Amino acid sequence: MEFLTSFFSGPVPVEAYLAVSLIMFFAGVYGFLTRKSMLMILVSIELMLNAADINFVAFNRYLYPGQFEGFYFTLFTIAIAACETAVAIAIIINIYRNLTSVEVGNLDQMKE
Amino acid sequence: MQYTILILVLPLLSFIFLGLMDSKFKPKTAGLIGTIVLGIITALSYYTAFEYFTMYKVEGVYQKVIPFEMEWLRFTDLLSIKLGILIDAISVMMLVVISTVSFMVNLYSLSYMDGEKGFQRYYAFLSLFTFSMLGLVVATNIFQMYIFWELVGVSSFLLIGFYYSKPSAVAAAKKAFIVTRFADMFFLIGILVLSFYTKTFDFGVLTGENPIVFAAGAGATFMGFSVLSWAMALIFIGGAGKSAMFPLQIWLPDAMEGPTPVSALIHAATMVVAGVFLVARLFPVYYFQTPEVLHGIAYVGAFTALFAAVIACVQTDIKRVLAFSTISQIAFMMVALGVSGYEGHEGTGYMASMFHLFTHAMFKALLFLGAGSVIHAVHSNEMKDMGGLRKYMPITNWTFLIACLAIAGIPPFSGFFSKDEILAASFEFSPLIGWLMTFIAALTAFYMFRLYYNIFWGKDYAVKAAAHGHGHDDHGHGHTPHESPFAMAFPLVFLAAVTCVAGFIPFGEFVSATGADYHIHIDMKVAITSVVVALISISVATIMYRKPSTTPDKLAASFSGLFKAASNRFYIDEVYLFITRKIVFNSISRPIAWFDRHVIDATMDGFANTTQWVSIRIKSFQSGQIQQYAYVFLFGTLLIAALILIF
């Protein structure tokens, strides 16, 4: 009981942030590996990126309080992720137009 | 004697000129050019002979003269090929023989080959052949001889294969060239061995008085014989190839596929005596350094003489009879050389051999040209298509008869004198060889008269033609055979005249092993024996063949085995065919070709195929499936992480 009170009353420990980001990251990995739809794979990639962002922020907060590099970096990442998503979706749409499908398994024409 | 160079240069120029100007002239002009050039060469040769035999005798011995020599190709400091002209008794004698016969053949061909396609080509080849042969006999060193030896081989190939669209002629030409070249390979190896130990190619040094050059090779042996014996034996094999000694005689009968005047040229005077000339040229080396090889030559010669004479008795193609008779007579010359000694009376064999070469060249050319004349008249080579021709062709008949008497050894024709000397030399060497040669001489008389009677006597030509029912077919059997025109008859008469008188030439005074005079004296015992034996053989032939009779068939039937074997030339051709077709082509060449494609090339292809196979296998790693990559990546990362943690 005491543990719980200290857990909720004291400052949030870094492990908590890490636990969240770990779950998010592996959810992303799992999604990336298992989903067939490219959109879902894209979502999974976003999950992994956001997990990394959380780590950035958390470590910045705990290791170098008062400095903002981690936050800035996160902002950059978010911006780049947005661009990347835009490009990726554009590609996916084009693929859909050509193949009428966004299944990743069908995309091996460039193999040979 | 600088002018002797012309003897070589003129026919070469004639060849080049006729060869390049092919079809620019009327055929007749080309023929005339060739014949006139040959005429000049003949005159030059006679003049050379005259000058040499009158002016180059020092203290009773004929000297060797080298009027011209140049270095052609240098091998090492000691060895180089020189081209030059060596004038001595035998080369002068050969010059006379070759140019005479060649001139006669040229003249004869003007009419015989008239209207043939490729008349100019024919004359160009004749010039080339004459050039090669003349170059061969005047060679100053063994390598020059080899060069011209090869040229003789190729010009014989061209001449035998003159009718190049006839497969049998092409096959015969190929056979002649390959068989002689096979022998030449041994010749070349022999030259290599000889020159390695003696450090010289030069005939002057090799056959000179001072045999110091042989000292280096004296001790060396290989498989029980001295290297010199090997060298000289190998060189002899080369000679045996050109001179058609057993077992290399197979090309000669087939070589009859060439035009008949060519047969006269190749078989009478020139190519086939090259081997004899070679042995004669190197005679001192054989005699002093390797007597065992010289004896071997005698035995090979004796066997060949017998072998060919037996076959000649049953052949039905008149040119083939003559071909086998040539082999047999050349073998006579070889035997004479083999049994010969060196100095004085011992040297009978050498002198006899050269003498026989000379007389044989004349009467054999006569026989071939006579046969050509007959073939020209009846358009066939087969005896069965002939008979009773004496009425239609008197000149041919008489000249042919003279030649037959000469080859049979009946005095006073030339063959008697030379053959008698050979027999005498053989008897001195060993009675066995002597009697064997006498027996062969008897066979010679028999088959020559069998030939003679079958052509000129026997059943009349017209009757035969009618009986065979080719009276009016396209082959021209219908017309009455007639005597040949002047250009063909003249050489016959000329050669017949030579044959009548050549025996009285004091040959020994000109040609002998040492260069000193040698006085021929006829050994009465041998002479009488041989003449009697020859007369008996002729009588037998007369009985059997003069009138149509059944005796020959009966004889053939009672000796059917021998008859059949001899008709098939003792199956030597089949043996060769077996060796080339079955062994060389099928058992060596085909497996090698197969091996190359299926083993060596397959190995090389195998490398390529393996590479490709591996690439196909590992290609699936690169599947294009992004998730598969991610799996591999993830597990790879985990693995590395685990490894780092563990170690």
Next chain:
Amino acid sequence: MNFLSIFVLIPVLMMVGLFASNNRKQLLTVMTIGASLLMIMSATLTYMYLTERAAGNVAEMLFMADTVWYAPFNIHYSVGVDGISVAMLILSSIIVFTGVFASWKIDPLPKEFFLWFSLLSIGVYGFFITTDLFTMFMYYEIALIPMYLLIGIWGTGRKEYSAMKLTLMLMGGSALLLVGILGIYFSSGATTMNLLEIAKLHNIPVEMQRYFFPLTFMGFGVLGALFPFHTWSPDGHASAPTAVSMLHAGVLMKLGGYGAFRVAMYLMPEAAHEMAWIFLILTGISVVYGAFGAIHQTDLKYINAYSSVSHCGLVLFAILMMNETATTGAIMQMLSHGLMTALFFALIGMIYGRTHTRDIRLMGGLMKVLPFLGVSYVIAGMASLGLPSLSGFVAEMTIFVGSFQHTDTFHRVLTITAVSSIVITAVYILKVVGKIIFGPIQDKHHEELTDAVWYERVAVSVLIVAIFAMGSAPFWISSMIGESVIPVIGQLIK
């Protein structure tokens, strides 16, 4: 600029000219002028070389020049010629010249064909004039690459396969070669890759030589059709267009023999002595094996390719005999084989262009309809089987006499084996001549064939004249080569 560089410059200018020209006539003009210039230049060079030698210049190489090309790796562009290179340059010029005439009617893409052809010439000429190992290797590669396209695009039959096979095998050889060359350079302690300098230093350790000699020799040997690396030759030659076969068999295969002699033997004499026996056996096999292989073939080009294996085997064989006479013979054999095989391929190309077959079973009696080509084919055959007065004879005899100067049984047996090839050669040559040139006409369509036209006659006549010239007057070429061989042999005997 050095006189020798002209030999590389002319083909470069030819390429520029080709780029500028836009119809067949202009292309052919450019090529003819260029090739004639090359002929004139090589004649001039020969004259200059002989006068210089006659004037008593005994330097190993003449007309030397040296420029630093890439300083960090000590790569120089250095040139120089001796009698051997001069002989090879004459050969190359003759073949390039006749090759142009033999490809007069090349189709399609004549411009591209001649461009690659000129590039090939650059490689060949550069190889023979250079004395720097690296530049030599570079020119070697320049000569190889165009071959792939020339065969792959303008070839016949299984051209892609053959082109790929040829290129890969030769590239494999050059990979070995590169290792060998680098090994030589680094273990010699030399400051440049100049052949002469390395030879003069002569301090490659014997252990190193044992590694690098076989690599270098085999690297060049592949190009010289060394058994068992010869199988590119039948397929490659069979598929290549006429002029390319000529250039390849006539000159490019000579790069192998030349390099093996100039680089492998010259720079690593000790290992050459030690290992000669292995390669002697292989080359001895090549000689007989190629000849026997040729008997069984039915395709004219295959026959000639196998015959090349045999003849080029003789080149390497003679080089390995390591004495002056045999080596002189080897170089003469290169010349002779280059000329006669080029003649063969030219004639085969011309015959094929008419009959549309190269199968000897389907042809016959061509003498009657194609007298010029027929006679020329017979002459080529006679040269190949070593008829005196044609080039083959002098070369082969020099080799045989030279090889026979060794006294031990091993060399003797091999020499006699090699001598036996003259009979086998006669067999397959006469078989072909008897079948296709002589005999009755096989195919009645062949009766309408027409004989050679003028440009074909030019190509054939030039080659025949060269063969006759070399065969009838061998003394000057033999002495020119002979004295240039001495330094290398001196290195080997040391």
